[in-house]
Amino acid sequence: MNNKIAVLASGKGSNLKAILEAVARGDCCAKVEVVICNKADAGALQIAKKAGVPHVYFINPKDYVGREAFDAACSQVIQDADCKLIVLAGYMRILSESFIQTFPQHIINIHPSLLPSFIGADAVGDALRYGVKVSGCTVHIVTKELDSGPILAQSCVPVLIEDDHASLHARIQEKEYEIYPDVIDKLIKDS
Known part of the structure; x- marks a missing residue:
């Protein structure tokens, strides 16, 4: 069974940490093989190194002419490591269509709203501004339409x-840390 995953992150790495902890507990059968960050100061880099992830990279988008070239570099790293699944964990870049086509149905994302409501970068702020009484998070397959792929799991929280x-x-993040490793585990076991 190929259980290797690549995690793409931009920030502090809290979802990556939750995934690694679930793996260490035996609650998730994934092996985090690759972590790629597009920001040199991303906390996810240190979390990955400390956890002993075999391949940890900062790939600077500024070193590439355009999104396609950057995504091609990331794609090559992921393919070289033979990763089965690509997990976006606070990855704040929109993927190119060619990247998505390279890994069809094999890229997942977690989004801090109950999709299809509140797509985009400020879903939490949008939910508060709209005045919803319930929010939550959604794990979905990544497609070329932003935050619009098939939904794999959702979890709700009340808005106080x-x-x-x-x-x-x-x-919302507490729920993310519960459902993301579960979805990853099921996807690997069901494939």
């Missing part, structure tokens, strides 16, 4: 009267 961006986002 006293919530601000930070408090709501923190509660």
Whole structure:
């Protein structure tokens, strides 16, 4: 069974950490083989190195002429490592169509809203501005349409009267840390 995954991250790496912890506990059968970050100061880089991930890279988008060339470099790293699944964990770049076509139905993302509501970069803020009473997170397959691929799992949280961006986002992230490793585990076992 090929259980190798590549994780693409841009930020502090909290979802990566949750995945690695689930793997260490035996709750997720994945092997995090590759971590690629597009920001040199991403916390995910240190988390991956500390956990002993075999291939950890900062790939600078500024070293490439355009998104296609950057994505091609990332794609080559992922293919060379023979990763079965690509997991976006706080990855704040829109993938090129060619990258998505290279790994059809094998790229997943977690988004901090109950899709199809509140697509885009500020889903938590959008939910608060709209005044919804329930929010949550969604794991979905990545397609060329932003945050619009088939939904694999969702988890809900109440939106409290006293919530601000930070408090709501923190509660949503707790749900993310539960459902993302579960979805990854099921995808690997079912393939």
